[in-house]
Amino acid sequence: MRAPQVLLLAAIVTLCSALQPASAQAKFKVLVVGQPDDNHPQTGAAGIKAVQELAAGQDYTVDAATDLAKFTDAGLAPYSVVICVMSWPGAWPASAQAAFRKYIESGKGWMGFHVSTLAGIYPTPWPWYDTWVGGITFKGHPGARQNGTIKLETSALAHPVMAGMPASFSLHEEWYSWTTSPRGKPNISILAAVDESSYDPQGTGMGADHPVIWSNTQYGPMILTSLCHEPEAFASPNIRKLLGNAIVWAAKSNPDAVRPSLAAPAGRETPVLRWMGGRLLFGGVGDAPGPAFGADGRALPRLLVSP
Secondary structure, X not given: OOHHHHHHHHHHHHHHHHOOOHHHOOOEEEEEEEOOOOOOOOHHHHHHHHHHHHOOOOOEEEEEEOOOOOOOHHHHOOOOEEEEEEOOHHHOOHHHHHHHHHXXXXXXXXXXXXXXXXXXXXXXXXXXXXXHOOOOOEEEOOOOOEEEEEEEOHHHOOOHHHOOXXXXXXXXXXXXXXXXXXXXXXXXXXXXXXXXXXXXXXXOOOOOOOEEEEEEOOOOOEEEEOOOOOHHHHHOHHHHHHHHHHHHHHHHOOOOOOOOOOOOOOOOOOOOEEEEOOEEEEOOEOOEXXXXXXXXXXXXXXXXXXX
């Protein structure tokens, strides 16, 4: 067999392997933590259920926990993403806090809901966490849950975590507030805020700048939100979209945490191998010469092989 033919065969084998379905690729692991407490007895279970349902047919598997037994160096090591759907970091023992900090500083992904934003009020101060989540100190919330309008930041409309979400939507919520906004803090990006004119803050408002979803990429991909006090919030299509987007973004933004799948995502045609001008071309779709994309949204490499 001539050298060009050997090269061509090797290219075809490599590309066919890359184009196999996502289910045949190595899956990454997600740990979802939901600890029931007196104020949120059912919310953790609802959040765990939502993550488990979102995992169906995806290229990740989910382990669920209602305690912090896995919050050790070895226990967290297998996971590309940890999601705290209901777990207050201020109540964690020092050993769990230390393992979590090491996990975060390794560059892996995390998403925290609701009580994860109760910063600055711990019985034992945790300045590392307070700074990382935006230098916030919990202020309070209205006495009753109310419907409020959440508006995506204009700058966040193109963020992968916001993909497919409406520019604004309503949610029945316990509207947490803080003494200062995380906006403008190092590595912080505000993704969405609540419009305080859409509910009654009852003396707990922050005014025109009241973020409810933001990110921090200081160490690795992180999404933090004050939303989801109510178990029913995890049934909201918009919260499900946010959660599903965040899982993939948090895992695949870190190339060391998971091997991105190269399978074609839903809604895109599968890249093709074809001859053009006496060469094998990979990277176009159909008859178009443009790039092809993997399931993580990254452009796949273009490969030209001459016979």
